[in-house]
Amino acid sequence: MTESVHMKKGLTHLALCFLLSNWPHAALAATDPLPSWNDTAPKKAIIAFVEKVTKEGSPDFVPPAERIATFDNDGTLWAEQPAYFQILFALDRVKALASEHPEWKTKSPFNKLLSTPKEERVPVTEHELMEIIVVAHSGMTTEEFEKTVRDWIATAKHPKTGKLYTEMVYQPMLELLAFLRANSFKTFIVSGGGIEFMRPWVEKVYGIPPEQVVGSSGKLKFEMRDGKPILLKLPEVDFIDDKEGKPVGIQTHIGRRPIAAFGNSDGDLQMLQWTMAGSGARFALLVHHDDAEREWAYDRESQFGKLDKAWDEARAKDWTVVSMKSDWKKVFPFE
Amino acid sequence: MTESVHMKKGLTHLALCFLLSNWPHAALAATDPLPSWNDTAPKKAIIAFVEKVTKEGSPDFVPPAERIATFDNDGTLWAEQPAYFQILFALDRVKALASEHPEWKTKSPFNKLLSTPKEERVPVTEHELMEIIVVAHSGMTTEEFEKTVRDWIATAKHPKTGKLYTEMVYQPMLELLAFLRANSFKTFIVSGGGIEFMRPWVEKVYGIPPEQVVGSSGKLKFEMRDGKPILLKLPEVDFIDDKEGKPVGIQTHIGRRPIAAFGNSDGDLQMLQWTMAGSGARFALLVHHDDAEREWAYDRESQFGKLDKAWDEARAKDWTVVSMKSDWKKVFPFE
Numbered sequence: 036m037t038e039s040v041h042m043k044k045g046l047t048h049l050a051l052c053f054l055l056s057n058w059p060h061a062a063l064a065a066t067d068p069l070p071s072w073n074d075t076a077p078k079k080a081i082i083a084f085v086e087k088v089t090k091e092g093s094p095d096f097v098p099p100a101e102r103i104a105t106f107d108n109d110g111t112l113w114a115e116q117p118a119y120f121q122i123l124f125a126l127d128r129v130k131a132l133a134s135e136h137p138e139w140k141t142k143s144p145f146n147k148l149l150s151t152p153k154e155e156r157v158p159v160t161e162h163e164l165m166e167i168i169v170v171a172h173s174g175m176t177t178e179e180f181e182k183t184v185r186d187w188i189a190t191a192k193h194p195k196t197g198k199l200y201t202e203m204v205y206q207p208m209l210e211l212l213a214f215l216r217a218n219s220f221k222t223f224i225v226s227g228g229g230i231e232f233m234r235p236w237v238e239k240v241y242g243i244p245p246e247q248v249v250g251s252s253g254k255l256k257f258e259m260r261d262g263k264p265i266l267l268k269l270p271e272v273d274f275i276d277d278k279e280g281k282p283v284g285i286q287t288h289i290g291r292r293p294i295a296a297f298g299n300s301d302g303d304l305q306m307l308q309w310t311m312a313g314s315g316a317r318f319a320l321l322v323h324h325d326d327a328e329r330e331w332a333y334d335r336e337s338q339f340g341k342l343d344k345a346w347d348e349a350r351a352k353d354w355t356v357v358s359m360k361s362d363w364k365k366v367f368p369f370e
Numbered sequence: 371m372t373e374s375v376h377m378k379k380g381l382t383h384l385a386l387c388f389l390l391s392n393w394p395h396a397a398l399a400a401t402d403p404l405p406s407w408n409d410t411a412p413k414k415a416i417i418a419f420v421e422k423v424t425k426e427g428s429p430d431f432v433p434p435a436e437r438i439a440t441f442d443n444d445g446t447l448w449a450e451q452p453a454y455f456q457i458l459f460a461l462d463r464v465k466a467l468a469s470e471h472p473e474w475k476t477k478s479p480f481n482k483l484l485s486t487p488k489e490e491r492v493p494v495t496e497h498e499l500m501e502i503i504v505v506a507h508s509g510m511t512t513e514e515f516e517k518t519v520r521d522w523i524a525t526a527k528h529p530k531t532g533k534l535y536t537e538m539v540y541q542p543m544l545e546l547l548a549f550l551r552a553n554s555f556k557t558f559i560v561s562g563g564g565i566e567f568m569r570p571w572v573e574k575v576y577g578i579p580p581e582q583v584v585g586s587s588g589k590l591k592f593e594m595r596d597g598k599p600i601l602l603k604l605p606e607v608d609f610i611d612d613k614e615g616k617p618v619g620i621q622t623h624i625g626r627r628p629i630a631a632f633g634n635s636d637g638d639l640q641m642l643q644w645t646m647a648g649s650g651a652r653f654a655l656l657v658h659h660d661d662a663e664r665e666w667a668y669d670r671e672s673q674f675g676k677l678d679k680a681w682d683e684a685r686a687k688d689w690t691v692v693s694m695k696s697d698w699k700k701v702f703p704f705e
Contacts, residue, residue: 036649100579120594179623203678221581244435245625246556246582255621257614264643266621279592286512286590286601290569290580305592310600 068214069363071207077320077357081211084318088294089218095316103293104283105249105306106212108226108233108298110340112241112323113204114193115333119339120200121158121228122148124187125167132171145170156338160252161227161277167228169253173270177231179257180268184235195257198369201240205322206368211297212241220295222234225249225301226283227277249284251276281306295311299324304345319354321345326360329370373440390582402547406542406700414654414691416546419653423629424553430651434554439640440620441547441585443561443568445634445675446541446657447576449528451666454674455535456563457483457492459522460502467506478693491673493680496562496586496637503564504588512566512590515603519570522702533704536575540657541703543632547576559617560584562612562637584619586611616641634659639680642689654689656680661695663705 072078076078076260088102089248109115110227126148129139139145151157159167193203212222224243230250237243237253276284282305285293294356295318296310297304307319324340325332334342349356405415422430423437444450461483464474471523474480479498494502494647507515528538547557559578565585572578578634589604611619627691630653631638631645642654660667660676669677684691694701 070462230625238435246623248625252622255618257617264617264640264647266617282592282599282601287587288581290583305599312599327699
């Protein structure tokens with residue numbers, strides 16, 4: 036490294052470090068770290084929690100290494116209607132590959148996907164969805180699948196809004212992720228969605244690197260092909276990171292109990308229970324989809340993102356519940 | 371946060387940031403980052419690699435987020451003779467629990483472990499070892515198992531040296547881990563050992579947090595016990611992170627191909643192949659145990675840490691091979 040390049044790098048780091056060092060103060064006093072949140076109870080609860088766990092010498096202080104925050108993806112960081120976006124991906128993929136698989140027309144769960152119009156609810160479970168994806172892509176390498184996801188996510192449009200799926204992320208949650216990271220939290224995704232479906236784009240969209248993504252997965256096999264090592268996708272589901280699976284996924288991938296967890300549905304209940312059962316300061320939040328105008332309104336009866344048991348438990352245990360309608364100034368970045 | 375606490379924290383951060391910003395320069399010119407390494411080829415190769423991937427504007431530059439380095443544990447970060455230390459843990463545990471399990475005396479692989487003196491080679495495979503551990507601890511919660519490991523690692527002594535196992539780590543490798551992290555590498559363990567066996571102590575010993583540990587594992591089950599959520603250990607092996615399993619473990623947990631990998635045996639060959647097959651600058655290193663005086667001398671014929679195929683491939687492909695005898699000034703911190 037030449038001296039001038041080195042100096043430049045040093046100064047940039049210094050400037051950045053100076054900003055970061057002053058962030059808690061600046062964020063809470065001078066600049067609003069959560070500008071898309073209304074000044075209602077959830078925003079106050081988030082800021083109070085972050086203040087107390089980062090305040091050195093306080094009884095609630097948590098060392099930076101233990102500031103683990105986990106986020107569900109579908110319905111918590113991005114939208115999930117008219118179906119999990121991964122179902123729409125699977126539908127496009129199954130259609131693209133259907134000519135090579137005439138048996139899919141009559142074989143469950145493929146036939147359910149193929150016979151349902153895009154705007155309608157597809158009656159598949161998380162497990163069936165993963166089964167469709169792993170079977171449809173078996174024989175592909177992990178690199179080939181990654182390219183398939185990248186190509187789709189860069190071009191596919193949402194059936195209602197016509198936006199890219201990566202534009203349908205929640206602006207308040209992007210701000211929350213950044214706020215937590217600025218306060219030395221390590222942010223993880225813990226989603227029922229496929230781990231290999233999320234990794235290609237979440238770093239750019241959420242600032243969450245691939246190694247901080249926990250999700251459902253298919254089995255992989257290492258082998259040499261023409262002297263080159265590859266990882267082959269097998270037609271077998273390995274793990275479903277949903278409901279009771281979420282604490283298991285957290286333990287397997289993170290090995291440390293989160294101190295804060297964010298979800299929106301019954302699929303997140305066990306993650307929130309697991310998070311809240313640890314000692315010391317804890318935080319659990321549910322996003323309630325009650326804004327039919329700017330987004331969608333659904334809860335107890337929804338096929339995707341059903342919020343029923345988790346809602347009751349949140350009320351009983353005084354967890355933070357966000358009303359998208361009342362607590363968010365803005366839902367999507369494009370508004 | 372009060373203003374004085376805030377100022378103090380800000381200043382400490384600033385001082386630290388200043389040091390880190392200047393580290394590449396300081397480390398390579400003024401202070402030796404690898405003082406326990408002799409000035410032989412491996413040390414030069416490590417420093418040359420780190421210099422080129424961190425030099426902005428260079429064709430070999432790698433952005434910090436992609437600076438993933440993976441380390442085997444047994445035989446690479448700590449010793450592995452007369453047997454993997456986890457086998458000695460399993461032996462102590464099986465003996466402690468044997469009175470409740472009279473069937474183990476005649477049942478494989480338990481009988482092999484129980485009938486072998488501690489100083490002799492125990493003829494169990496990685497899979498049998500994990501099987502013993504998961505079966506012996508099934509019904510325990512993850513928290514109970516963590517406590518068992520913490521208690522053992524804090525007190526158990528190595529049969530030959532009488533040292534704590536965590537003292538039998540390689541000083542040159544500790545320096546290498548710190549040097550890589552100071553240059554914005556993210557360091558991971560990728561070991562055939564049990565993930566839950568390593569996590570309780572690796573953060574303190576190696577500076578590697580639990581979420582950056584990849585290892586073999588047993589199945590877990592979430593359930594509520596007396597209204598409290600627990601993760602129960604099931605008597606079933608879930609994943610063996612050895613040989614062909616290592617690239618699979620890397621993909622599952624990290625989701626990004628390492629640019630540098632460090633091992634010592636045939637169990638690491640596929641991890642090194644996978645690492646070296648990516649594009650751009652790459653680094654692979656094998657530790658060769660050839661120092662019978664300060665440590666142990668073994669390679670092609672060893673039961674633990676057999677170095678045969680990987681040795682040949684390293685020679686053929688010009689990977690870096692470290693002679694513990696010639697390239698390390700010091701082996702253990704206690705010397």
